[in-house]
Structures are given as structure tokens and as C-alpha cells.
Amino acid sequence: MLCVVVIWGVNFTVVKQTISEIYPMAFAAIRFSLATVFIVVVLHARGEVLRFKRDDSLKVLIMGLLGIAACQTFFIQGIARTTAGNASLLVGTTPIFVTIMSVLLHI
Numbered sequence: 001m002l003c004v005v006v007i008w009g010v011n012f013t014v015v016k017q018t019i020s021e022i023y024p025m026a027f028a029a030i031r032f033s034l035a036t037v038f039i040v041v042v043l044h045a046r047g048e049v050l051r052f053k054r055d056d057s058l059k060v061l062i063m064g065l066l067g068i069a070a071c072q073t074f075f076i077q078g079i080a081r082t083t084a085g086n087a088s089l090l091v092g093t094t095p096i097f098v099t100i101m102s103v104l105l106h107i
Contacts, residue, residue: 012084012091019080028076032068 019027043050052060079087101107 009088012079012088015076015079016084016087019076024076024080025073028072032072 015027040050078090
């Protein structure tokens with residue numbers, strides 16, 4: 001758990017520094033590609049195979065595009081337009097905004 005906290009803590013600073021050196025969307029593509037390779041290697045090492053039903057193909061594609069590609073695009077573009085500190089504060093307050101929206105929307 002400590003490792004995860006450290007990684008998440010330095011993530012904003014590392015991303016901000018990296019996108020000052022290379023084009024932000026190129027960084028997002030590299031980051032996404034490396035994460036994909038890492039997941040495939042871990043699954044292979046554990047002897048697991050990623051399978052899903054043919055009926056789920058469209059759902060998996062949509063979730064991949066919205067859940068990963070769009071999220072990473074907004075994250076990288078957001079970091080490019082503000083400081084690492086501001087970005088981390090905004091992400092850190094997500095639970096507060098989710099709670100407020102849940103109360104307002106009666107969810």
C-alpha cells in the first residue's frame with residue numbers, strides 16, 4: 001500500500017516534468033502502451049488468459065475507449081494546462097465532489 005501511495009504521490013510531478021520534454025499525447029500513448037504490455041506480461045506470468053465473450057466485444061471496446069483513452073487524454077491535457085500541485089489537489093478532492101453530486105442528484 002505504501003508503494004501505491006508513493007507512486008500516486010509522485011505521479012503528477014513526473015507527468016508534468018515529462019510532458020515538458022515531449023509532446024503530451026505522445027507521452028499518453030507511451031504510458032498506455034507500457035501499461036498494456038505490463039498487464040499482458042503479469043497475466044502470462046500468472047498463467048491466466050484474458051478472455052471475454054464475443055457478445056462483450058463491443059462493451060470492452062467502448063470501456064477501453066472511454067475508461068482508458070478518454071481518461072488519459074483528459075488527465076494529460078489537464079496536467080499540461082496547470083501545475084502538478086493544482087492537478088493533485090483537484091484529483092484529491094474527487095471524493096468530496098462525488099459526495100456532493102450524489103447528495104444533489106439523490107443517488
